[in-house]
Amino acid sequence: MKDISRRDFLKMTGAGAAAIGVTACENAAKSTLPPTVIDKTPGEMVLRSCGEDKVSLLGYGCMRWPMIKDDNGKDIIDQAAVNELVDYAMAHGVNYYDTSPVYLQGQSEEATAKALLRYPRDSWFLATKLSNFSNYTYENSVKMYKRSLEIFQTDHIDYYLLHSISGGDAFRQRYEDTGIMDFLLEEKKKGHIRKLGLSFHGHKEGFDELMELHEKYHWDFVQIQMNFVDWNHAAGRNTNASYLYEELDKREIPIVIMEPLLGGRLANLPGPVAERLKGKEPSKSIASWSFRFSGSHPRVLSILSGMTYMENLEDNVDTFTHFKPLEKDDYEFLDEMALMIRDYPLINCNMCQYCMPCPYGIDIPNIFKYYNDTINNGTFVQNAEQENYQKLRKRYLTGYNKAIETIRQADHCIACNQCSPHCPQSLRIPRELQRIDEYIEKLKQGKL
């Protein structure tokens, strides 16, 4: 870890010194120039280049727009709030917007389009995905692609991603065998797709297969999960981000970062970890550490943050308009923090909602969130010998009932396991739910 950090550090400072450079991302092989531009004008958004594109280092992840209830009690996106957020983002130089046809119960693309179409088409980069998970036939995939163009009232998608591929098999099944890959390449030739890339979740072997395919398809960019925990301590079947980054950097493929904050988990850390981070930079947000980590890697093109609230956006804009790359010992410090975090029995759920809706109505992400939150804020009940046990127990159970409707709690999970295959973090969801259920049951019966 330390070696890699140092190497990165050197590379990063190298890039910083060069100050200007261009990645030829369509044809990565031919260029050995320093990969990115770092625009360091203080008070302005850091931009990085991908070919002729100047992309803001802070990208907008449109998977977590604020939701409200409509008159019928249905969850809908709060369009007024989205417009406000986009206005602020546009005013501060955020020009990369990443969405998908399946996000937010299929509402994300439309809400994002509504907000963005108030601005000239050439003032923002559209990133969306071919999210053909359940039905990957040629017809359905083309339909999905065309619908994205239609929603954004445009003839081109700037960054188009093959959504969440775990390896060669998945790629062949969903894209090659159906002939849809040929279609997409054709569309790219016509200029309807400007850059074609993919997003990756999975193990090392799968990633290697996709890198082999680079020889054939020349990925214009690749989206990976990267943050200071996943850098060398990726959980489940996920691959360490340090490996992914190295492989992509070697091939000079621009990298888009997802889950820089693990769905906000790296902004809401266990007390002792949070105190250490605050101790080092008291006036900076906990979240800013993660963004500085990702942003300090020069091959990174844009870092997607699903900013639900204005405060998130303002804080991130501040981080990226006064960008301070990490120092050498910062990497070592963050790795120490990552190890500390790993010691807590947290559930690695990033609230991406891919598992939802559970057909039996379980509120999976919020159950995990409640559990994690109580571990982080120290209200998790350890055992009956604990000081204030009765009080803590009552608080825990009342809080659980408030956070999750009774009929959507963990005890209603029948372990059908329809959820797990959708989980990019490869969580064994029913097992985790049963673990929480057993814990709650013990707590209720006072048998902890």
Added chain:
Amino acid sequence: MLRKTRIALASLFFAGITLLFIGIGQDWWGWMAKIQFLPALLKVFSSALALNVAVVAGLILLTLIFGRIYCSVICPLGVMQDIISWLQRKIYKARTGKTRRYSHSRELKAVRYGVWVLFCAALIAGVQVIVALVAPYSAYGRIVRSMVSPSGWQVPVIAAVTFVAVAVLAWTGGRTWCNTICPVGTTLSFFSRFAMFRPVIDTEKCVKCRACERACKASCIDVDGGKIDYSRCVDCFDCIGSCKLSGLKYRFAWKSGAKSAETAEKGVDAGKRAFIAGAMIAGATTLKAQEMKLDGGLADILPKQKPERKNRLVPFGAKSEKDFYSKCTACQLCVSACPNNVLRPSTDLMHLMQPEMSYENGWCRPECTECSQVCPAGAITAITPEEKTAEHIGRAVVDLELCLANTEDVACGNCSRHCPAGAIKMVKNEKGKAVPAVMEELCMGCGACEFLCPVRPISAIHVDGLKSHIKE
């Protein structure tokens, strides 16, 4: 001094019992519910426990010694009326500048004893609806519950009607309800007319200014006749202070003449109310078929519907369905105490307002004995969690035609996994599928299986009540 003491004590009781119905402070003022006359009396009829006999005997003794102190201090409905008539007097004074005056009235014998006889008949015949309707403590409980957390529409409507009737009577005539309708008031009046201590008019000092008569909320002072109707006097002591000449004293006065006996006018029959239990039509919504899998959101979940039970379920700590419903006065205290949403007021005519136990919104958890701790009527006797696990109140029954594990290609077993008694085993059926089977002797009837069954709106496993509870 007497009046102030009465007000202070009444405030304490009223606050305590009100909080109890809201669900606060069972440990501190739970005993206040246990000394309510009617629930205690019903307990004596059914299970002559020494404690209950002592409570009833104590209350009768209290009345024999001090008069109907019970009505102005312990009974929450009585205190509520005092508050309403006090408010009315304040408003009257603010509006007109004058003091509101009560006046003596005759005892409405026909109504009073008519209601009492009807009440006793209902009690003997087991028509709990009538008993519960006029029982003062239960009526008050329903009023509070309906304000705090209304359940269904029937009980709130009944509570509202009761409240309006009681409030109108209190507003216009002080303690009219207590002295014409209330069966507890009438019962206690049989004793209070022989009370040892009572307010007595000193005919030597009395100048017949009628100040006491005007102050009497019970309208029981007859200055002209120089008499007080002790069957109606609730010992509020308002009269004592009203006499500037100290012509009224609360003193030992055994055998100093009973109430005036006047012919009662023919009363109007107490109106009968018809209750209609509405059919609940649950809106059926189905899961929408999706063209593609979209991320996020919660699946629509049908609310569970009450299954048809062979016998009704009644709480752990009760003896049997029959025993439970014959003792319960529908005070709603157990409903307010239940933290698991298992108890709610019934809506069917036979058990209207009395609690109904069902598992659509929760199950009867093993560590919880709340309802058994609060019941003042002995319908649910106090049990410990250990005793609870040794009691069987019902038996789970599986409907394999509904069961997911049988009908679908999905391994479920949620009922088996959650059964606290280990009474549900997953067994292989002829199709090789693991389906739930109930070990009858182990099942306690707690309803974990029914509540947690994923099949909706009617669970594939439900609990039938046992006619009589089995205690190991």
